[in-house]
Amino acid sequence: MQLLVWEDRFSVGIREFDQHHKILFEMINSLIIAKEETSGPNVIKNTLEQLHLYTIFHFTAEEAMMKHFEFEGLDDHIEEHQVLLKKVEDYQTKIADSEEISIDEVLNFVAGWVLDHTLGIDQLYGPFLSHRTG
Ligand SMILES: [Fe+2]
Incomplete structure (x- = not known):
């Protein structure tokens, strides 16, 4: 898998959240590198x-801001956040139970989710919140 590279199209127009998203990209990149270096399960466990x-x-910060400004898409947005959290927690449970876990599956899911979410639903709060937060 190619390393994720930040581009302007990912920006939601709020610096704080762009910064968070860049850190998420870096975390995914660490996982891609860990995979390429065939790191052991501990590295995957720690990265997760x-x-x-x-x-x-990050989700708490986004949700608090949307709530504060009474953004109407909040409930749908929370639902998407829950999908990611639930899945990551499932992976963590599997690792804790010493179950075989495919790093490719984890990467495909997490990278796919972060890209879709940042380019999708996150773009909806951008224009709404950015001119309220200045
Ligand atoms: Fe979000």
Whole structure:
């Protein structure tokens, strides 16, 4: 898998959240590199742990901002966030249970979700929030 490269089209128009999204890209890139270096399950486990904590932090920040400005797409947005969290937690449970886990599957899911989400539903709050937050 190719490393993710940030482009302007990913921008949601709010610097703080663009910064978060760039960090998510970097986390996915670490996973791609870990895979290429055929790192052991511990590296994958740690990267997933970081990703899990960071997405909770980031989703909480986005949701709080949407709530604060009474953005009407909030519920749909929370649902999408939950899909990612649930899946990452499933992967973590599998690892904890010493089940075989495919790094390709994890990467395809997580990278696909982050790209779709950033280019999709995240773009809806951008124009709404950016001129309220200045
Ligand atoms: Fe989001």
